[in-house]
Amino acid sequence: MAASDSVSSRAIAPEEVDRLFSGLGGYRKLAVAVSGGADSLALMVLLAEWRRRTPGAPELAILTVDHGLRPEAAAETEMVAELARAQWLECRILTWTGEKPLANRQAQAREARFALMTRALAEEGGDALILAHHLDDQAETFLLRLARGSGVYGLAAMAPVATREGIAILRPLLGVAKERLVASLAERGIAWCEDPSNADPAYARVRMRRLMSDLAAEGLTPQRLARTASRLSRAASALDCWLHDVLARHAEVHPAGPVRVPLSALQDLPEEVLLRLVSHLLTRVGAQAYPPRVEKLERLIGELAQAEGAQATLCGAVVRRTASALAVWREHGRVSPEPLRAQAPGSWVWDGRFAVSMTTLDRLEVLAFADARRRDGGVASLVPPAGWPAQAF
Structure with missing residues (x-):
């Protein structure tokens, strides 16, 4: 001491x-x-x-x-x-x-x-x-x-x-x-x-x-x-306002977690705003504590620009360029997230993404779709929603 x-x-x-x-x-x-x-x-x-x-x-x-x-x-x-x-x-x-x-x-x-x-x-x-x-x-x-x-x-x-x-x-x-x-x-x-x-x-x-x-x-x-650093923080806040405005007006968030944004809403964005928007989606959908490195993000954007159907993985999320949109969904790893099981009221965050609350039920179980499909044949017959990549669900 x-x-x-x-x-x-x-x-x-x-x-x-x-x-x-x-x-x-x-x-x-x-x-x-x-x-x-x-x-x-x-x-x-x-x-x-x-x-x-x-x-x-x-x-x-x-x-x-x-x-x-x-x-x-x-x-x-x-x-x-x-x-x-x-x-x-x-x-x-x-x-x-x-x-x-x-x-x-x-x-x-x-x-x-x-x-x-x-x-x-x-x-x-x-x-x-x-x-x-x-x-x-x-x-x-x-x-x-x-x-x-x-x-x-x-x-x-x-x-x-x-x-x-x-x-x-x-x-x-x-x-x-x-x-x-x-x-x-x-x-x-x-x-x-x-x-x-x-x-x-x-x-x-x-x-x-x-x-x-x-x-x-x-x-x-x-x-x-x-x-x-403080001045750059001010600039970052301005970029945040821009990208959140784009997302609020154009992004579609599926209740299961995937997100898609029309390409028409992205094509005229300045490169820096586009980078930050994709970074934001990757971080949120992939449930990451920190955003990806800039060089990795730039490389990913370059790969997606190559052609329709281009796909890349970063930050625990998958990004695909479809004919009309940029779709982002959680990467399905070899091991599914641990199921959430509860027998009393409470609030939890599952898989780092979903806020779950139970007030009136006496039992609750939340698990990955792949796990539910293995256990319940009825779940296996569910059809992915139209316009979304089937792999996102």
């Missing part, structure tokens, strides 16, 4: 904290992701202080994860819980169990952490999950995506308010430099943990972080990079 000896930047004042968290007042209960590092500990402490002086502020539930990847991880989560109790906050320690990956550990741990926290969020009855991403994180994300050749959406980096897999994600500190979060802890005499992987050059983000001082000397400061 470490505490800063000398911090050049000023700590975040209460009135600035009030502005940063002013958008949180409409929530009833929020979960806060805390790792024990300086960023998330500062977020937790600032939120706790804000809540104590703000009438009607939401409840806070602190969530911290023991990934089991380092010997000191358990002690770090206990430290988070102890500090949370000192701030009069409830804290849950979540544990990542099972076999741990040997490769791509950071990404796998990130996915496991998100899964654990979203489950806990639902159990707590929370409205959203708050993350401690800050201005320096935003600048690094912009550079990493620039290095990958990302388009407008990727270079927009992280949004202050976003949704992932139906979960609201809030990032109120995106405009705050890391050193100010460190200064806020130092001012209060609060120590934090240092994860050695954050200094390991095996990770691209660490290597990019080490370039930041040289880039800043050339004018590419974190502030300017984050500002550029």
Whole structure:
């Protein structure tokens, strides 16, 4: 654990904290992701202080994860819980169990952490999950995506308010430099943990972080990079308005999930809008958390332009150009999604796409059409709707 000896930047004042968290007042209960590092500990402490002086502020539930990847991880989560109790906050320690990956550990741990926290969020009855991403994180994300050749959406980096897999994600500190979060802890005499992987050059983000001082000397400061990301986010929002207008006026969504859009509605669209529209359809129909890479999307569009009947697969979805439309449907994998079975009222999301609610029935089963066809001969006789590719059902 470490505490800063000398911090050049000023700590975040209460009135600035009030502005940063002013958008949180409409929530009833929020979960806060805390790792024990300086960023998330500062977020937790600032939120706790804000809540104590703000009438009607939401409840806070602190969530911290023991990934089991380092010997000191358990002690770090206990430290988070102890500090949370000192701030009069409830804290849950979540544990990542099972076999741990040997490769791509950071990404796998990130996915496991998100899964654990979203489950806990639902159990707590929370409205959203708050993350401690800050201005320096935003600048690094912009550079990493620039290095990958990302388009407008990727270079927009992280949004202050976003949704992932139906979960609201809030990032109120995106405009705050890391050193100010460190200064806020130092001012209060609060120590934090240092994860050695954050200094390991095996990770691209660490290597990019080490370039930041040289880039800043050339004018590419974190502030300017984050500002550029914000402007690109504004451009991405304009594209979203355009594509959603096209979809609202022309897209036909079948209750079973497939979507089709007339070619006549697509032929005069600017290339960027067409790319984003197809990306949106692939992501939604394929039930993906993230959109496809730009280069893969460009390649797919090129394949579809070749001829009528052209077909391609991406993001767990199939796209086919018919004589009159672009049709998109979920790729039928070798393994069907797990059936949803319920014997009590409730609400669920099945196959990452369908919102299912049961209020009056005493039994419910939802399963893939292919599975239903194997079990019920009557289902096998159903004819696909006219005008749709038979493979879509």
